[in-house]
Amino acid sequence: MAQDLRQLFEKENKATQEKMPQGHEVRFLKKLDEALPEETSIKRRFSMLQIAASIVVLIGLAFGASQFFQQPPVDGQKIVDTKNSKQENQLKSLGDISPDLKKVEDYYLANINLELSKVKLTPENKELFDGYVVRLGELNQEYKRLSVELTENGPNELTVSALIDNLKLRLNLLYRLKEQLNDLNMSQDKTIKA
Numbered sequence: 001m002a003q004d005l006r007q008l009f010e011k012e013n014k015a016t017q018e019k020m021p022q023g024h025e026v027r028f029l030k031k032l033d034e035a036l037p038e039e040t041s042i043k044r045r046f047s048m049l050q051i052a053a054s055i056v057v058l059i060g061l062a063f064g065a066s067q068f069f070q071q072p073p074v075d076g077q078k079i080v081d082t083k084n085s086k087q088e089n090q091l092k093s094l095g096d097i098s099p100d101l102k103k104v105e106d107y108y109l110a111n112i113n114l115e116l117s118k119v120k121l122t123p124e125n126k127e128l129f130d131g132y133v134v135r136l137g138e139l140n141q142e143y144k145r146l147s148v149e150l151t152e153n154g155p156n157e158l159t160v161s162a163l164i165d166n167l168k169l170r171l172n173l174l175y176r177l178k179e180q181l182n183d184l185n186m187s188q189d190k191t192i193k194a
C-alpha cells in the first residue's frame with residue numbers, strides 16, 4: 001500500500017501538463033450559458049420590478065407633496081371662526097375618559113336620536129313639539145358647557161355624573177313628549193269617533 005510519493009508527484013505532473021482538447025473552453029461556456037440563463041433573467045426581472053416600484057413610490061410621494069403644499073383657492077374661500085371651531089374640535093366627551101363611559105354616551109345618544117325620529121309632527125302637535133325642542137336645545141347647550149368644563153378642568157365625578165344626568169334628562173324628556181303625543185292622538189281619535 002505504501003507508494004513512493006515521488007512517483008505520485010511525477011504522474012500528477014504529467015497529467016497536468018496534458019493540454020485540454022481544442023474548443024473545450026468554448027463548449028464549457030456554452031453549456032454553462034445553457035444551464036444558467038434563468039438566474040440572469042430572474043435578476044433582470046427583479047431589477048426591473050425594483051425600478052418600477054421606485055417610480056411608483058416617487059410618483060406617490062410627489063402627488064402627496066403637491067396635495068400637502070397646495071394653496072387653497074382664493075375664490076369662494078370660507079372664513080371660519082378658528083377659536084370656536086378649535087374649541088369644539090378639542091372638547092372632551094365621556095368617550096375620551098373611558099370606553100365604558102363611551103358606551104353609556106353612545107347608548108343615550110342613539111336612543112335620543114331614535115326617539116326623535118319616531119315623533120310624527122302634525123299641525124295639531126306642532127306647538128307641543130316646539131316647546132320640547134326648545135327645552136332639548138337648552139339641555140344640549142348645557143351639555144356643551146359641561147363638555148367645556150370637562151376639557152378645561154379634567155374629569156371629575158361631578159362633571160361626569162352631570163353629563164350622564166343631562167343625557168338621561170334629554171331621553172326622559174323625549175319619552176314624556178312621546179307619551180303626551182300619544183295622549184293627544186287618543187283624545188283626538190275619541191272626539192272624531194264621538
